[in-house]
Amino acid sequence: MWLFIVSDSLTFSALLIGYSYLRASNVWPTPFPFYPSIVFASVMTFCLLSSSLTMVFGVSASSKGDKAKARKWIVATIVFGTAFIVLHLIEWNHLMHQGLRPFYLPESWVQAFTTTDGVPPSPLFGATFFAITGLHMFHVATGVIYLAVVTARIKKLKHEDVEISGLYWHFVDLVWMFVFPLIYIMSVDIGGHLPH
Amino acid sequence: MNAHAEEHFAGSNRLFISIWIWLVVLTLIEIFLAYKPMGLVFMLTILLGLSIIKAALIVAYFMHLKFERLSLILTLVPMLVICICLLFAFFPDSFRSAGLRYQFKEAPPVAPPPVEEP
Numbered sequence: 077m078w079l080f081i082v083s084d085s086l087t088f089s090a091l092l093i094g095y096s097y098l099r100a101s102n103v104w105p106t107p108f109p110f111y112p113s114i115v116f117a118s119v120m121t122f123c124l125l126s127s128s129l130t131m132v133f134g135v136s137a138s139s140k141g142d143k144a145k146a147r148k149w150i151v152a153t154i155v156f157g158t159a160f161i162v163l164h165l166i167e168w169n170h171l172m173h174q175g176l177r178p179f180y181l182p183e184s185w186v187q188a189f190t191t192t193d194g195v196p197p198s199p200l201f202g203a204t205f206f207a208i209t210g211l212h213m214f215h216v217a218t219g220v221i222y223l224a225v226v227t228a229r230i231k232k233l234k235h236e237d238v239e240i241s242g243l244y245w246h247f248v249d250l251v252w253m254f255v256f257p258l259i260y261i262m263s264v265d266i267g268g269h270l271p272h
Numbered sequence: 273m274n275a276h277a278e279e280h281f282a283g284s285n286r287l288f289i290s291i292w293i294w295l296v297v298l299t300l301i302e303i304f305l306a307y308k309p310m311g312l313v314f315m316l317t318i319l320l321g322l323s324i325i326k327a328a329l330i331v332a333y334f335m336h337l338k339f340e341r342l343s344l345i346l347t348l349v350p351m352l353v354i355c356i357c358l359l360f361a362f363f364p365d366s367f368r369s370a371g372l373r374y375q376f377k378e379a380p381p382v383a384p385p386p387v388e389e390p
Contacts, residue, residue: 078344082352093359101369114303121299128334129292133285239336246334253326257302257319264306 077240081247084215088251091211092258095204102198105181105189106263107270116167117260120160121252124216127156128249131223131242138238143230146238150227153245157220164213171205178203188269205259212255215248282339291333298322 098104108114134149175182181199189197226233226241302322305315332338337345 078348082348085352086355089356089359093356093362097362097366100363100366110307114306118299118303122296125292125295125299128330129288132283132288132334136283136285136288243335246330249334250327250330253330254323256299257323261302261306261319262316266307266309 077243081243084247085251088208088211088254091204091208092254095208095258098198098200098204102200103189103191103195104263105185105197105201106267107185107189107201107265108260108263109265109270112170113167114260114264116163116170117256120163120167121256123156123160123163124249124252127153127160128246130156131245135239135242138230138235141235147227147230150223150230150238150241154220154223154227157216157223157245161213161216161220164209164216168206168209176202176205178206184270208255208259212248212251215251219245219248282336283333288333291329295326295329298326 108117130149130152134146134153137143137149138146174184176185179199179202181197181201185201186196222241222244226238230238302319305318308315337348
């Protein structure tokens with residue numbers, strides 16, 4: 077699992093650095109309002125952090141041989157993970173309603189973020205946003221399924237198996253610790269460019 | 273994970289809760305910073321610094337790496353850091369293409385001069 081985590085963190089680093097590359101070489105829109113985007117993203121961060129805590133409690137209970145308690149904590153982790161996915165899909169839905177697509181920006185964003193020299197903002201905002209958060213959401217969804225299998229079979233599994241599933245889950249949390257500031261916090265609409 | 277799987281999972285619940293509180297507090301600082309007007313590079317440095325601290329807390333305590341053998345830490349961490357740093361080699365090119373774009377935009381009415389083949 078550690079080798080998988082190292083290789084997967086390189087995948088995410090490559091994506092985030094590709095995003096930073098595009099951002100540094102283009103005019104980049106900073107469209108996120110406090111509500112809904114930042115509020116949603118913050119609550120989602122809180123969900124993932126709490127899910128990591130419940131997962132640690134689950135692994136800790138499992139190490140003491142208390143499988144029933146471990147199962148309860150892992151179910152709590154699954155609930156937080158599912159809440160994350162649901163909130164994230166609502167947040168995606170907001171943006172898609174505004175007209176954000178992988179290769180197009182909403183018309184109002186283009187008008188608001190075109191520079192005084194007439195350079196329009198890069199339409200790749202949507203591509204990077206959906207690719208990075210989408211891949212992360214896919215990891216969360218995979219993790220929820222993984223943990224569901226672990227809880228279903230926890231009586232037959234060894235403690236090591238539970239601990240390894242915990243490693244995967246914490247890794248998903250860890251990736252979000254980079255995605256959240258780079259995608260969300262760095263794209264806050266501070267100047268009030270957009271009417272919200 | 274290792275041969276000592278039968279041992280108790282090191283770290284008390286109190287420790288894990290305090291790590292969780294730290295992570296939440298650092299996240300709140302990040303959100304607060306988002307609304308402070310400051311230079312892009314300065315903000316990016318602070319945010320990445322906070323993110324690396326948070327990642328280190330998660331890896332060390334939640335993922336238990338602090339309590340594993342030193343050889344595992346030395347196998348995983350330096351290699352990953354070096355690989356990620358190698359990816360930064362792309363950035364000079366990124367800044368260069370940003371420069372090209374603006375030079376082109378400074379003189380929009382004039383057609384670009386024909387490129388001479390060397």
